[in-house]
Amino acid sequence: MTVYLVGAGPGDPELLTVKASRVLQGADVVLHDSLVDARVLGLAPAGALLIDVGKRCGTRATAQSDINRLICYHAGAGGTVVRLKGGDPMIFGRADEELAALQAAGIACEVVPGVTAATAAAAALGLSLTKRQVSRALHILTGHGADGALPAHHWVALANAGGTLALYMGARQITGVAAHLIEAGLPPRTPAVAVESASLPAQRIIRGDIAGLGKALSEAPPLGPVIVLIGEALAGRRAALVEQIRFAADAAACAPAG
Ligand code: SAH
Numbered sequence: 001m002t003v004y005l006v007g008a009g010p011g012d013p014e015l016l017t018v019k020a021s022r023v024l025q026g027a028d029v030v031l032h033d034s035l036v037d038a039r040v041l042g043l044a045p046a047g048a049l050l051i052d053v054g055k056r057c058g059t060r061a062t063a064q065s066d067i068n069r070l071i072c073y074h075a076g077a078g079g080t081v082v083r084l085k086g087g088d089p090m091i092f093g094r095a096d097e098e099l100a101a102l103q104a105a106g107i108a109c110e111v112v113p114g115v116t117a118a119t120a121a122a123a124a125l126g127l128s129l130t131k132r133q134v135s136r137a138l139h140i141l142t143g144h145g146a147d148g149a150l151p152a153h154h155w156v157a158l159a160n161a162g163g164t165l166a167l168y169m170g171a172r173q174i175t176g177v178a179a180h181l182i183e184a185g186l187p188p189r190t191p192a193v194a195v196e197s198a199s200l201p202a203q204r205i206i207r208g209d210i211a212g213l214g215k216a217l218s219e220a221p222p223l224g225p226v227i228v229l230i231g232e233a234l235a236g237r238r239a240a241l242v243e244q245i246r247f248a249a250d251a252a253a254c255a256p257a258g
Contacts, residue, residue, distance in 0.1 A: 001075045003107055005095055007088040007114015008032070012199035013039040015115045023112060028079030031070060035086040035225060037200070044082075049074075064094055068101035075107045086225075088116040092142055092168050117227045118166035121195035124203055127234055129164045135233035137163025143170025143177055143228075150176045159184035164231035171226035175214035181230070186210060191234040197224035207237070 004023045009015035016024075024030065024043040032041060034054025041050055053062040053070065062070070074081045089095040089111060102109045118140060122129045129138050139158060145151030150173045158165060159181050170177055171194065182188050188211035196204040202224055208216045210230055217226075 001078050001081070001107060003071060003075045003081045003083065003102055003109040004112055005083045005089045005098060005109055006085070006112040007090075007093075007116075008036045008040050008084050008086055009115040010087055010117050010120035010199040011035075011037045011197065012120075013037060013043075015120065015199055016040060016043075017112060017114065020112050020114065023080070023082055024084070026080050027082040029074040029077075029081045030084055031067065031074070031081070032084040033086050036084055040084070064097055068098055071098060072101060072105045072107060075102070075105075085114075086117075087120075088114045091116050091140060115199075117168060117195075117198060117225070118229070120198040121166075121193075121227045121229060124195055124198045124205065125193060125229075125234070127236065129166070129229070129231075129233055131233040135162070135164045135231055137161055138166060139163055140166050140168065141170075142168050143173035144168075150180075153180070155180040155184040159186040164229060164233045167228040167230065170228050171217055171222055174217055174228055177228075178210045178214055181210060186230075190230060191232060192228060192230045193234050194222070194226050194228045196222040196226045198227065200224065 006020045006023060008020065021043055025045065027044050027048050029049045029051065030041065030044050031051045031053050034052055044050060051070065053067045071081060071083055083098060085093045090113065095111065099109060118129065130136065139161060141153055143150060167177060188209060190210045192208055192210040192213040194206040194213060194217055204222070206213070206216050206220065213228065
């Protein structure tokens with residue numbers, strides 16, 4: 001029996017690692033999050049058992065303890081089990097709980113990392129999350145604490161750390177996050193960008209500053225997953241340039257030969 005804990009990346013199937021693609025193609029059972037793109041799931045063999053254990057926007061599809069039991073149960077049956085999670089499994093993916101359950105059951109597991117939402121969003125923006133003299137740190141934090149409330153982060157430390165903040169699961173809490181950060185000393189004009197559905201056709205970029213991003217998001221409510229990036233490294237706009245490059249490349253590819 002083999003279990004792979006696999007990162008599916010942010011959505012675009014081309015961002016799957018070669019290894020993730022290979023283990024998926026050999027899977028007997030795939031237990032996947034709801035956010036995983038259908039084209040990624042399509043890599044599993046036709047006869048593979050696909051089980052959606054995901055939860056979306058607070059609706060709990062399968063309790064974590066049941067997911068742990070399901071993984072162990074299917075692994076015990078002897079096949080190759082792939083536990084497929086959005087982005088990277090080790091970032092806000094409860095991978096530790098699943099690894100602990102597997103360890104307790106004496107089942108070996110290999111983790112296959114994936115492209116996480118923060119770096120997919122940076123790629124979409126054409127902006128680096130770290131920047132010489134400007135951003136020497138990257139902080140990954142969640143806006144979703146126990147019972148959906150904003151977690152009690154050390155806002156003063158975050159506001160004064162001088163790096164980029166990558167806020168996962170925080171679109172609904174952005175106004176509260178902004179209020180805490182501004183109260184803790186972060187300048188209200190600090191650049192803040194929300195990237196919805198990074199790497200997917202529905203990708204949307206909402207730019208602003210930390211004081212105004214909540215309003216901008218409420219005026220155009222997102223439908224897909226959103227990551228919010230905050231910090232001076234997000235100043236500037238390079239996405240237009242990236243788009244131009246892509247457009248030029250597409251035009252060249254479409255140009256008649258000769
Ligand atoms: N393990 C995942 C994160 C899971 S938590 C990873 O490494 O990316 C789920 C949160 O991830 C979402 O609420 C959102 O904040 C972020 N997210 C996941 N996919 C995303 C995408 N394609 N675009 C923007 N944010 C995304």
